[in-house]
Amino acid sequence: MRILSFSCRNFRNLEELSVSDFDEMNVICGENAQGKTNMLEGLWLFTGMKSFRGAKDSEYVFFGREKSDLKLSFVSGGIKNDAGLEITARRQAALNGKKLKAVSELAGKFNAAVFSPSDSEIVGGGPSLRRKFIDSAIGQIYPAYISLIKNYTRAVTQRNSIIKDYKNDGSLSVMLDVFENEIASGAQKIIKFRRRYIEKIKNFLPDIYGGISSGKERLDAEYILSYEGDNLADVLKQTRIRDMYTGSTSAGPHRDDIEFKINGIPARSFGSQGQKRSVALALKLCEAEIIKNVSGEYPVFLLDDVMSELDPERQSYILNHIKGIQAFITCCDPSNIQNLKQGKIINIKNGQVV
Ligand SMILES: Nc1ncnc2c1ncn2[C@@H]1O[C@H](COP(=O)(O)OP(=O)(O)OP(=O)(O)O)[C@@H](O)[C@H]1O
Ligand SMILES: [Mg+2]
Incomplete structure (x- = not known):
């Protein structure tokens, strides 16, 4: 599974955002409250599942606007797909130009695994x-x-x-x-x-x-x-x-x-904070391997704020050794990604790519 491009309009604080030419490793950087997790959430919604933040559909729409529009191009099984989501008080999905009866029909078409700090629990x-x-x-x-x-x-x-x-x-x-x-x-x-x-x-x-x-x-x-x-x-x-x-x-x-x-x-x-986070992350990576064994393809990996609490060696493993899996990682502290050998950096400020 590989994302080629993502764009959205009026989705949370992302008034108008468009990113393409993604790499295997993609780091979304920016200060607090700029829209990093919002972007991950936008990608995640194409799995057809509920938000990993437990949000209601109406909360996605940019304050005061009527609706959000999101678009995702991705390759699955060697075939390019174009998916769209329109969010008002509810969500509507389209895949390759056809309206779907329910958003849940996206499940299995676009696969992602998400890791957020609460997963250490x-x-x-x-x-x-x-x-x-x-x-x-x-x-x-x-x-x-x-x-x-x-x-x-x-x-x-x-x-x-x-x-x-x-x-x-x-x-x-x-x-x-x-x-x-x-x-x-x-x-x-x-x-x-x-x-x-x-x-x-x-x-x-x-x-x-x-x-x-x-x-x-x-x-x-x-x-x-x-x-x-x-x-x-x-x-x-x-x-x-x-x-x-x-x-x-x-x-x-x-x-x-x-x-x-x-x-x-x-x-x-007895585990330390960093150890608990490492175990939870390892479990998610195992899950991705198992999904690959069954479906033939790795899901896309969405990692929210995984870097903090990890030492430089652990950060470097995440940035450089997750091979064959396309990953999107949010990060506030540029020093956390000094060890990134190859990948795309997306800087977000006030809901816009800068
Ligand atoms: N429906 C909405 N309309 C407009 N803005 C919104 C909406 N929902 C959330 N926001 C705003 O989006 C901002 C950015 O949220 P986000 O969670 O993406 O930040 P972040 O970059 O991940 O920050 P952090 O580093 O603190 O995790 C928040 O300040 C929030 O108020
Ligand atoms: Mg965040």
């Missing part, structure tokens, strides 16, 4: 963020996994809704059996997918994390089950009395976790 935050990361990474390559998760979540919700009443009504036991068997069979499949994905990640980690840390650190990933034993249905039967009081289901993939260890030490509790 995948390493330092609660387990739900790690589950969200792995589930969305798996869902991107195996859409069937998304319905697997949906069905599983529904079965857990159903169990939760009756477990409280089990206190007063023992006859609910039969229904609990049904839901618990459903939970257990879904869990088995979900855990298999997740473990397989972690194995895939682990294939790439020595190269990628070794590269980021200049061979000084070794990163390991392990899937942590929320229960002991092989049979989740049996486990759930045993936890009924406890769950009855909380109205929740205390074991299953919705409570599992992933542990990352740097040189054998848990990164969540």
Whole structure:
């Protein structure tokens, strides 16, 4: 996947912006609040997904204007594509001159992976963020996994809704059996997918994390089950009395976790800021490798403010060793890109390229 040109009008503070002749590595430079992240966001919206900043459609339009227009030319599978987005209170997309019924139809046509500073939370935050990361990474390559998760979540919700009443009504036991068997069979499949994905990640980690840390650190990933034993249905039967009081289901993939260890030490509790950021970035790079293995092509990489908190060696790895992947990196501090050997620098000031 490679972007050839991007232009937009009245998109956030980018009143009129047009950039072409992109390189493999593209650095978007400028002071705070000039429009760097806005440009990345503009590129990202062509994936057909919601913004990585959680914005509403109406927030994209330049204050006081009627609509935003964005255009993107990109090459995918050797073929040039022209996509357009028109944003008012909602988004409308067109691809190669044809209006699409829904923006989500752009998904899979233009692929991008985005990294923003909050992604370090995948390493330092609660387990739900790690589950969200792995589930969305798996869902991107195996859409069937998304319905697997949906069905599983529904079965857990159903169990939760009756477990409280089990206190007063023992006859609910039969229904609990049904839901618990459903939970257990879904869990088995979900855990298999997740473990397989972690194995895939682990294939790439020595190269990628070794590269980021200049061979000084070794990163390991392990899937942590929320229960002991092989049979989740049996486990759930045993936890009924406890769950009855909380109205929740205390074991299953919705409570599992992933542990990352740097040189054998848990990164969540002991990792430094820069290490957490490096791990999160390594995971995104692994994700890109896995997408490439499945689809034959790397996604475009959008890296927001990744340079701060990283030492010059780590910065240099990002700038010079992400090979074969087109990347767009925002950066406020010119000294962070002194080590850039080859690439395009786009300077943005007050929403304009200067
Ligand atoms: N709909 C909008 N219309 C006009 N301006 C907007 C709109 N939405 C956001 N902005 C402005 O865009 C400016 C630049 O935002 P952006 O997040 O791109 O900055 P940045 O260059 O990434 O800065 P930083 O280095 O601090 O991350 C902000 O000051 C914001 O007020
Ligand atoms: Mg920014």
